[in-house]
Amino acid sequence: MQDSQLSDYLLPKKAEQLSLLERLVNTNSGTLNIEGVLEVGKLLEPEFQAAGFSTRWIELPAAMQRAGMLVAERKGTSGKKLLLIGHLDTVFPKDSPFQTFERQGRFATGPGIIDNKGGVVVLLYALKALHAMGALDDASITVVLTGDEENSGKPIAVSRQPLIEMAKASDVVLDFEPTVSGHASVGRRGTAHWLIEAAGREGHSSIIFSDEVGAGASFELARILDQLRKSLVGEPGLTVNPGTLVAGVEATYDKASGAGSVFGRTNLVAQTAIASGDVRYLTTEQKQQAEARMAAIVKDSLPGTTSTLHVEQVLPPMPSTASSLQLFELYSQISQRLGHGPVTLLPAELRGGGDISYVAPYVSTALVGIGASGDGEHSARERLDVESLFTRSQLAALLMLELVKPAP
Ligand SMILES: [Zn+2]
Structure with a gap:
């Protein structure tokens, strides 16, 4: 009716x-x-x-x-x-x-x-x-x-x-x-944005990995991303995507515009490396666990480098x-x-x-x-x-x- x-x-x-x-x-x-x-x-x-x-x-x-x-x-x-x-x-x-x-x-x-x-x-x-x-x-x-x-x-x-x-x-x-x-x-799913910044020491490419210069920011960022992939990819409901990378002697990235700048040379060790991306998750608990694992990976720096992780929730699940x-x-x-x-x-x-x-x-x-x-x-x-x-x-x-x- x-x-x-x-x-x-x-x-x-x-x-x-x-x-x-x-x-x-x-x-x-x-x-x-x-x-x-x-x-x-x-x-x-x-x-x-x-x-x-x-x-x-x-x-x-x-x-x-x-x-x-x-x-x-x-x-x-x-x-x-x-x-x-x-x-x-x-x-x-x-x-x-x-x-x-x-x-x-x-x-x-x-x-x-x-x-x-x-x-x-x-x-x-x-x-x-x-x-x-x-x-x-x-x-x-x-x-x-x-x-x-x-x-x-x-x-x-x-x-x-x-x-x-x-x-x-x-x-x-x-x-x-x-x-x-x-x-x-x-x-x-919920979404969070993350930004990882790796900082390395100034130095000539010929002495990368020496005690004086260390591994440089590029290798440090590569290490982090590789470990993120091994640790987080494949977990049901969870995805992590590094959308943007910038690395060199000097590098900047502006999340709002999605634009960045970089200066580097083949013979200089990268001092700054930045990765920006998102993580998507089914529950707040899953997000917290993923974030804790990301933080642990970021902390485990290569010699002569330090990295920071910043996570910002944009959408709750x-x-x-x-x-x-x-x-x-x-x-x-x-x-x-x-x-x-x-x-x-x-x-x-x-x-x-x-x-x-x-x-x-x-x-x-x-x-x-x-x-x-x-x-x-x-x-x-x-x-x-x-x-x-x-x-x-x-x-x-x-x-x-x-x-x-x-x-x-
Ligand atoms: Zn719509």
Whole structure:
């Protein structure tokens, strides 16, 4: 009954959904294009109001140079309190050659078309359909569309604070990031960035490894990386990647820009060697153990060198809880009931982090990857399976219907 009521509402809206998406995609909203992000927010605000939501904009400190976020909410007392998240920004800056929506048969391409503009349209139309059925009248739902998901404002503790506060007041979080090949996930790995700096002594290449000069910074860094590989690679759920190396007589590296400088000679021993990379982990415990092993390896310096390790957590892990798995099962059952087949659970190892990682620690139940379906996100091949705007809206609406109905 509800299935057909929802289809009756959503089927005639297919063209409307796609044309809204086209407008959103054609409005560039690379994270640092603040005006563009605000513009996308303005296009969406009246849409949420039409679904019975009150809307407001939360700004971030000006020094952060991020647009802030759009919040749409309605308050009630029935069922679970939902937090729905998505984002307005994309990875494509204002000067990217990839700027426009294009229809290609059953697909459409464009910057952010699934990541995350398609997901926002799915979320919006699920809510519009439920509102039209009167199913939201006593529901408590908060939608947060961040303007800096792809390149979050720093410090994270400040830019994610509003999201965390809203999570604390919610029971369930649903994140409308894209679904690739019909996957969804309930767990994600955490990420930390690390920086290792090795310092060696000044000296001529002819006397490297002498008591006077020692091994030099390059060999010291090579030793560390080789031992990291032997000690950490292959542990389930853990990956370590040295993304950047710089070494020479003088070397600098700036993490923010990813750029560095180096000066060296074939006949001079390297005095500075820097490696920068990330470590991804399933649990905080796994991270602590990996960090302790990294620290021990770094400390075991070659003669005439000293090294330091600096680790900074950027994204906490999102642990798979029993309650999240249950919600995932429900989502998959609804998908089967509608004839779309089962949804598969994507292992936490295969999914990068996202805004949901910051809020998952504060709720018992979280599900991510229920937005629009397609592939090629973060590349100029990003494309949407157009039909998924309809099917995913229907699925999301039925899932929310179960969550907001009064407890028996
Ligand atoms: Zn995204």
